[in-house]
Amino acid sequence: MNAAKVLEDLKRRFPNEPEYHQAVEEVLSTIEEEYNKHPEFDKVNLIERLCIPDRVYQFRVTWMDDKGNIQTNMGYRVQHNNAIGPYKGGIRFHSSVNLGILKFLAFEQTFKNSLTTLPMGGGKGGSDFSPRGKSNAEVMRFCQAFMLELWRHIGPETDVPAGDIGVGGREVGFMFGMYKKLSHEFSGVLTGKGREFGGSLIRPEATGYGNIYFLMEMLKTKGTDLKGKTCLVSGSGNVAQYTVEKVIELGGKVVTMSDSDGYIYDPDGIDREKLDFIMELKNLYRGRIREYAEKYGCKYVAGARPWSEKADIALPSATQNELNGDEAKQLVANGVIAVSEGANMPSTPEAIRVFQEAKILYAPGKAANAGGVSVSGLEMTQNSIKLSWSQEEVDEKLKSIMKNIHEACVQYGTEADGYVNYVKGANVAGFMKVAKAMMAQGIV
Numbered sequence: 535m536n537a538a539k540v541l542e543d544l545k546r547r548f549p550n551e552p553e554y555h556q557a558v559e560e561v562l563s564t565i566e567e568e569y570n571k572h573p574e575f576d577k578v579n580l581i582e583r584l585c586i587p588d589r590v591y592q593f594r595v596t597w598m599d600d601k602g603n604i605q606t607n608m609g610y611r612v613q614h615n616n617a618i619g620p621y622k623g624g625i626r627f628h629s630s631v632n633l634g635i636l637k638f639l640a641f642e643q644t645f646k647n648s649l650t651t652l653p654m655g656g657g658k659g660g661s662d663f664s665p666r667g668k669s670n671a672e673v674m675r676f677c678q679a680f681m682l683e684l685w686r687h688i689g690p691e692t693d694v695p696a697g698d699i700g701v702g703g704r705e706v707g708f709m710f711g712m713y714k715k716l717s718h719e720f721s722g723v724l725t726g727k728g729r730e731f732g733g734s735l736i737r738p739e740a741t742g743y744g745n746i747y748f749l750m751e752m753l754k755t756k757g758t759d760l761k762g763k764t765c766l767v768s769g770s771g772n773v774a775q776y777t778v779e780k781v782i783e784l785g786g787k788v789v790t791m792s793d794s795d796g797y798i799y800d801p802d803g804i805d806r807e808k809l810d811f812i813m814e815l816k817n818l819y820r821g822r823i824r825e826y827a828e829k830y831g832c833k834y835v836a837g838a839r840p841w842s843e844k845a846d847i848a849l850p851s852a853t854q855n856e857l858n859g860d861e862a863k864q865l866v867a868n869g870v871i872a873v874s875e876g877a878n879m880p881s882t883p884e885a886i887r888v889f890q891e892a893k894i895l896y897a898p899g900k901a902a903n904a905g906g907v908s909v910s911g912l913e914m915t916q917n918s919i920k921l922s923w924s925q926e927e928v929d930e931k932l933k934s935i936m937k938n939i940h941e942a943c944v945q946y947g948t949e950a951d952g953y954v955n956y957v958k959g960a961n962v963a964g965f966m967k968v969a970k971a972m973m974a975q976g977i978v
């Protein structure tokens with residue numbers, strides 16, 4: 535395989551999908567050497583089959599708003615690869631959603647799910663519908679209309695969606711209700727469900743907690759931990775909230791959180807009580823992060839991201855490409871020792887280069903945020919055996935999965951000078967399992 539040539543060909547065939555090209559380039563450039571040790575892969579053009587999604591569904595979603603106006607959005611589901619299990623991955627509702635973004639997310643998901651060691655393939659879906667500013671009734675009608683199209687393409691053994699940006703427990707509940715009605719069956723077709731109808735304990739917490747468990751493993755390699763460390767967190771949604779909760783529990787101090795309008799900087803740290811305020815603000819009232827600054831009298835910076843603040847650790851937990859090369863340089867100059875990604879692909883390629891050249895600990899999202907989909911996998915297991923595990927049981931399994939992912943990254947990513955290239959480690963480990971499964975299954 536010539537990675538540059540494969541990428542050039544994909545760019546020509548699928549233009550105007552920059553995030554998809556970016557994600558593919560990162561993976562190909564790090565697996566090229568390992569791939570070329572296996573001439574049998576190239577004989578069956580494995581790489582092309584791995585980069586191009588198995589199929590993509592694209593549909594119109596029409597719904598009525600509270601004023602009686604008819605609204606139309608686009609809906610998508612990218613079924614990327616099911617070599618190791620049913621397609622699995624979240625649904626994103628955000629005005630920026632387009633096919634290229636969902637293709638990057640589904641591609642990343644395939645390697646991430648492979649790393650979890652659970653039997654899950656990769657997929658992702660969503661819509662350019664934005665729940666921001668919509669009433670509960672509007673969100674419900676939209677979710678129902680979305681599922682009216684999607685339901686025929688998914689199933690507990692086929693494709694199991696979950697949440698992502700703009701899709702939390704409320705939206706999963708509405709989509710589950712509609713799927714149940716249409717299919718006339720009660721099954722574990724979605725994860726991230728409410729606990730009363732098959733949801734797993736710890737699923738809401740899992741991505742944030744898992745990121746911190748991964749970070750702790752990285753810090754351990756340097757003989758340190760979170761105690762007394764100052765952290766920058768971006769975002770204030772599901773992943774950010776539980777990241778902050780775990781940092782507080784393990785003795786660290788979080789000084790920033792953000793949303794798409796700006797960030798707050800609280801030098802005293804966001805404590806339990808302040809985090810409860812944010813959870814209520816964001817999950818119940820669906821307010822803006824600036825209201826935190828108004829309540830606690832701290833700094834709020836509109837239209838900016840938190841990376842210029844001084845800290846030991848950065849935990850990007852909002853969205854893709856939210857941390858660029860200049861911001862990475864600033865973080866390094868300010869003494870950051872570790873960056874662990876809660877979001878998917880939040881660091882640009884330039885930022886990653888800066889972190890790796892500075893030889894700081896840097897964990898890509900597909901390894902560090904794999905806790906969310908891991909507990910989704912555990913939710914699928916509990917649904918299949920019709921039992922539910924305790925909080926402690928799920929949390930222990932999550933810890934052990936994150937530890938194993940860390941070990942896989944170290945195994946495949948340690949360089950000659952001892953520096954662990956977690957990007958390479960995650961990509962090679964994730965790739966090898968999917969590749970072997972594809973080889974065993976023939977050309978399909």
Ligand SMILES: NC(=O)C1=CN([C@@H]2O[C@H](COP(=O)(O)OP(=O)(O)OC[C@H]3O[C@@H](n4cnc5c(N)ncnc54)[C@H](OP(=O)(O)O)[C@@H]3O)[C@@H](O)[C@H]2O)C=CC1
Pocket residue numbers: 630697698699700701702741769770771772773774792793794795851852853854876877878903904906907
């Ligand atoms: N939920 C999960 O289990 C998992 C999520 N992830 C990834 O984590 C990230 C966050 O997801 P999650 O917390 O679930 O989503 P939420 O919708 O709960 O929260 C998203 C947060 O990011 C902010 N945000 C979204 N888009 C932008 C943007 N374009 N610019 C600046 N800020 C933005 C939102 O602000 P605002 O409210 O203003 O839009 C909000 O604070 C995403 O990259 C997602 O793919 C990864 C693994 C699992």
Ligand SMILES: O=C(O)CCC(=O)C(=O)O
Pocket residue numbers: 622623624625643646694695696697698725878903904906907908910
């Ligand atoms: O829980 C899931 O199935 C998917 C979570 C997700 O979307 C992700 O890992 O990016």
